[in-house]
Amino acid sequence: MCAPTTRRSAGGSSTASSGSCAPSALPPARPSRRRSTTTTSSPLTDNDPEVTAEVTAAFRAHFGDARVVPLDRITASEDFSRIPAAFGTPYCYWGVGGSAPGQPTYPNHSPHFAPALRPTLDAGTEAIVVATRAYLGPDAREVSRG
Numbered sequence: 682m683c684a685p686t687t688r689r690s691a692g693g694s695s696t697a698s699s700g701s702c703a704p705s706a707l708p709p710a711r712p713s714r715r716r717s718t719t720t721t722s723s724p725l726t727d728n729d730p731e732v733t734a735e736v737t738a739a740f741r742a743h744f745g746d747a748r749v750v751p752l753d754r755i756t757a758s759e760d761f762s763r764i765p766a767a768f769g770t771p772y773c774y775w776g777v778g779g780s781a782p783g784q785p786t787y788p789n790h791s792p793h794f795a796p797a798l799r800p801t802l803d804a805g806t807e808a809i810v811v812a813t814r815a816y817l818g819p820d821a822r823e824v825s826r827g
Contacts (some may be wrong), residue, residue: 729771
């Protein structure tokens with residue numbers, strides 16, 4: 682869009698011209714006519730601090746500090762928290778890495794997502810058992826690291 686320029690003629694009169702344009706501000710944005718409808722949604726997944734501390738301590742004891750790292754916040758939609766909320770139960774949601782050392786990682790639903798089978802199944806199974814034992818208490822049996 683060009684702003685008109687004003688020229689003064691030799692006789693002193695001024696004329697507006699669009700022949701010589703200088704940049705001007707963008708025009709104001711038009712309101713969007715698009716409409717959106719929410720068809721489904723999931724609640725915020727918010728781990729219980731006490732349960733999370735217990736499970737994290739159990740993971741560190743079993744896997745070691747180097748293999749237990751904080752799970753960054755993600756913008757994925759997760760319906761997991763609906764289940765414990767229905768029972769009024771505190772929870773801890775965790776992730777399990779799915780790659781062998783040196784292998785590139787990709788997020789779930791990526792066309793390149795292909796977790797390494799053995800370490801992923803082993804770590805996931807151990808994590809479930811270790812977390813369950815931590816939550817159920819010290820009388821649960823020791824986990825075998827097959």
